[in-house]
Amino acid sequence: MNRLSLVRYTSAVALGLSTLWSAAVCAAEDAGAFDKIQQIRAGDLNIGYVDIGPRDGQPVILLHGWPYDIQSYAQVAPALAQKGYRVIVPYLRGYGTTRFLSAGTPRNGQPSAMAADIVHLMDALNIRQADLAGF
Template sequence: MPHLDTPDLHITFDETGAQHGHPVLLLHGWPDDATTWNAVSSRLQDRNLRLIAPYLRGFGPTVFRNEKALRTANGAVLAMDAISLMDGLGIDRFSVVGHDWGSNIAEALAMGWPSRVDRMALLASLPRMGGLKTPPFRQAPLLVPLVHGYQTRRGSNRERSAWFCSHPVGELEPRRLVRRGDIQRCREVFRQSGLGSGRPA
């Protein structure tokens, strides 16, 4: 599995797609890991995208190299980890997709390094840092199945199951949407983001 060492971390990541394609950084949430993106990545192999999905600080095979390194989930610190990864890979400008806590990191990247992020997609997150408007309710049916439809090794654990059962979204409950096979909505959200074209804005 590819990895990159920084002074604080041994960052492990999955990399798929076109080696010289447009770079897209895929940031997972909690309690997931980089495998969150496997099903998405497999469907984008022919889109001229270079897909990079790191295991975030404290997850999976990404480990600390420095005992004084912060043990934190702070979005700004994790954004600095992402910049270190992209610097190490020689990537200057990229798109970023954040799911759950990864959305906070994506926002921190866009705010802290606006010249490097050419576009971003925030999935399963309320915008916090950048003052982006919360999408109108009519968009919720498009977003919910996309962000919760991923299958990960960690995604079937008890905490996630309990969250799905208690999430107060009624008819928009992810299990119901996925059970209905409503994948077309997921595709439409991804298409509208512009990433499905494989061409940067």
């Protein structure tokens, strides 16, 4: 395979994958979406999150992975809420409406930083213990 053929092939594959990705995102958005995003100050962040289900239900925090966001739980969260769980789905740092409170705060995507973000979120929401799930 010469260079030009390789570039054409790679471009075609990339275009096909981006088309599939767009279709998957649209299908997920059509399947259900969160309407009300709330914001709360927690540690170094102003975190965007969804909080559904009974306030006195067992808290479950659903964490999205890269490259997804909270909409990946648009069907799961309501099902858990119907079972009596309080379901919290935050935008992780760098996603959605979650923002750093200070421009001077170092940007860090290490798991320990994200874990601290969740502890700060739990403190801000007065949640002592929660079940965590994610992918």
